[in-house]
Amino acid sequence: MRAVGIICEYNPFHSGHEFHIRRARECSGLPVVCVMSGHFVQRGEAAVMNKFARAEAAVSCGADLVLELPLPWACAGAQRFAEGGVGLLSATGIVSHLAFGSESADLKAITAAAQLTDDQTVNARIRAFLASGMGYAAARERAVREADPTAGATLASPNDILGVEYVRAILRHGYPLTPLPILRHGASHDGSPAGRFASASHLRGLLRAGRGDEAFMFLPGASIRIFNRERDAGRAPVDPAALDTAILSVLRRMTAADFAALPDISEGLEFRLAKAAKEALDPADFCARVKTRRYSHARMRRICMAAFLGLTRDMTDIAVPYARVLALNDTGRALLREIRTIPVVTKAADGRASGGTAARYLSLEAQADDLFSLAYPARTARYGGQGWTQSPVYVQSTELENPPKGDFLCT
Numbered sequence: 001m002r003a004v005g006i007i008c009e010y011n012p013f014h015s016g017h018e019f020h021i022r023r024a025r026e027c028s029g030l031p032v033v034c035v036m037s038g039h040f041v042q043r044g045e046a047a048v049m050n051k052f053a054r055a056e057a058a059v060s061c062g063a064d065l066v067l068e069l070p071l072p073w074a075c076a077g078a079q080r081f082a083e084g085g086v087g088l089l090s091a092t093g094i095v096s097h098l099a100f101g102s103e104s105a106d107l108k109a110i111t112a113a114a115q116l117t118d119d120q121t122v123n124a125r126i127r128a129f130l131a132s133g134m135g136y137a138a139a140r141e142r143a144v145r146e147a148d149p150t151a152g153a154t155l156a157s158p159n160d161i162l163g164v165e166y167v168r169a170i171l172r173h174g175y176p177l178t179p180l181p182i183l184r185h186g187a188s189h190d191g192s193p194a195g196r197f198a199s200a201s202h203l204r205g206l207l208r209a210g211r212g213d214e215a216f217m218f219l220p221g222a223s224i225r226i227f228n229r230e231r232d233a234g235r236a237p238v239d240p241a242a243l244d245t246a247i248l249s250v251l252r253r254m255t256a257a258d259f260a261a262l263p264d265i266s267e268g269l270e271f272r273l274a275k276a277a278k279e280a281l282d283p284a285d286f287c288a289r290v291k292t293r294r295y296s297h298a299r300m301r302r303i304c305m306a307a308f309l310g311l312t313r314d315m316t317d318i319a320v321p322y323a324r325v326l327a328l329n330d331t332g333r334a335l336l337r338e339i340r341t342i343p344v345v346t347k348a349a350d351g352r353a354s355g356g357t358a359a360r361y362l363s364l365e366a367q368a369d370d371l372f373s374l375a376y377p378a379r380t381a382r383y384g385g386q387g388w389t390q391s392p393v394y395v396q397s398t399e400l401e402n403p404p405k406g407d408f409l410c411t
Contacts, residue, residue: 001338004028004180005095007069007085007166009037009200011047012207012215013057013223016101016185016197021062023182024099031064031331033095035085037074038365039372040309042081044301045240046375048204053230055326056393060222065332067092068324070361071368072315075305076263080316082165088320090175093341100166102181103157110160110181112151114167116144135293137161159184193218207237234378242375244282247308251277251286254307262306263313264299273303309368315361322351322358324365327393349388 004024010017021032036058038051047054055066073084089095102110116122122143129139137155145152154160163181170177185197193202198218206215207227216224230236254277259270272290280286287300305311324345325336336344343358345351351362369387376382 001094001335002030002096003033003064003094003335004030004097004099005089005177006032006034006063006099007036007082007089007162008034008058009041009047009074010034010054010058011037011041011200012049012203012219012227013054013061014198014200014203014218015220016218017058018061018220019185019197020099020101020182021058024097024180025062027180027182028097028099030097031335032062033089033092033332033335034058034063034066035069035088036066036326038068038071039368040071040075040305042075042078042302043298044075044303044305046238046243046372048207048238049227049230049236050238050372052326052390052393053226053236056395057220057223057226059327059329059332059393059395060226061220063327063332064329065325065335066327068326068365070320070322070324071309071365072263072311072361073320075302075309075311076316077299077302078162078165079168080263082162083169084316084320086166086169086175086177087173088323088342090173090177091320091342092323092339094335094338095177097178097180098166098170099180099182100163101159101184102163103160103184104154105181105183106150106154107179107181109148109150109154110163110179111167111171112148113144113154113160113164114171116147116151117164117168118172119147122147130294133293135296137296204237208239231377234381235376237377238372238375239377240375243308243371244284246371246374247283247304248277248280248286250308251280251283251304259303259307261312262303263311263316264303264306265313269295309371310364315364318357321356321361324348324351324362325392327395329395330397333394346392347389 006024025032036055039047041047058066069085073080125143126139129142141152141155144155154164167179203215227236256270256274259265259273276286276289280289283304287297291297291300322343322345348362348366351358366387370384373382373386
């Protein structure tokens with residue numbers, strides 16, 4: 001059995017995500033396997049809701065199987081995030097296509113941008129722009145635009161940027177995956193609602209402000225039901241600010257050498273970080289003190305989170321060591337039986353018992369789960385150890401919000 005893969009965060013799962021899953025299924029004619037970030041996400045903060053609940057929403061709204069992207073790749077910049085997600089999908093041995101949202105849906109331009117990013121001449125131009133004080137994203141976009149304006153234009157849009165990184169990973173490793181860009185509709189990445197779609201960042205803001213009724217206009221019914229259940233249990237919405245004091249306490253104990261071991265540290269940045277950690281009043285202030293044109297705010301947030309969660313630069317030097325299941329339906333169960341090329345983990349405790357590299361990464365994940373629970377709204381929900389024993393969420397076919405059907409035409 002083959003499948004189409006999606007790399008995602010679903011933070012929260014909204015109508016645009018449901019559209020994307022249905023479009024991917026329609027365009028490929030295949031069941032859908034998602035690789036989803038866990039409790040901490042790429043922007044360097046805690047997700048708005050528990051990872052099992054977000055995965056359940058995805059399966060309830062069209063996905064068949066949701067696997068977890070382990071923490072070192074989930075809370076990383078675009079290149080390492082893509083490397084982990086694409087590598088895990090390929091390692092399952094069952095995924096033949098990779099569907100991703102795209103502002104352009106121009107696979108030729110996205111592929112050209114991916115190839116030019118690794119071109120020696122283009123890289124020399126990138127280094128020259130970096131030396132002038134330009135940030136990496138702007139330097140790469142400008143250098144690629146000089147070589148191919150159409151390809152360079154894809155590096156101005158957040159979903160296309162990820163698409164470029166997905167294709168780079170496929171080309172670099174020779175993964176047998178066919179890229180499938182899905183034209184993005186409606187709201188921009190961090191913009192206001194447009195039509196029946198709203199950005200995830202806008203929806204997180206509404207949910208955290210207690211304005212659920214406004215957010216629910218842009219969430220599928222199953223996602224609303226699951227959010228309400230989590231809210232009533234005191235587990236949602238999670239506010240990243242609840243972890244600020246804990247994060248700052250870790251930063252203040254760190255030396256320059258400690259900072260140097262984190263991902264994304266270069267050019268003596270560790271000394272500026274150590275100084276800022278002693279002076280900052282909270283993580284946002286810490287990021288503001290260090291942020292420059294060269295070092296983006298998002299990069300600084302990820303550095304804060306890496307310090308808090310115990311991530312080091314070498315953790316993504318290997319391939320993702322296991323496939324942990326978060327949610328599935330009957331089709332997903334059948335797909336799992338076809339995975340024979342990477343260890344499948346259903347409970348972290350079972351994976352830990354197997355020892356080796358997988359056990360190390362699962363222990364890291366369980367520790368992150370414990371830290372995430374500290375941000376639950378209800379004090380009684382903040383107990384530790386939850387990550388070790390929780391089983392994947394099984395969604396029966398009769399519980400699906402909208403069973404798969406051919407609603408969309410592919411272009």
